[in-house]
Amino acid sequence: MLGKVLKVTGLVALGALEVILSVSDENDSDSDQLDMLDDGMGNVIADGEHMSRSEAEDAQALGQLYDTYY
Secondary structure, three states, rough: OOHHHHHOOOOOHHHHHHHHHHHHHHHHHEEEEEEEEOOOOOOOEEEEEEHHHHHHHHHHHHHOOOOOOO
């Protein structure tokens, strides 16, 4: 009985670790995208608009950054 409990607990812990690591990978790629769009003065140029970094992060979180090629 104790063996089953430990096995299930281990599987749950591994699943949680996988979720945490995948979220940090997504955040890194999101940050990389905004870094490439940075104008060097702390602003971001995306979709033909100049916006602050925080505005760009909000738009990115909502999936509103479309034309991000420069």
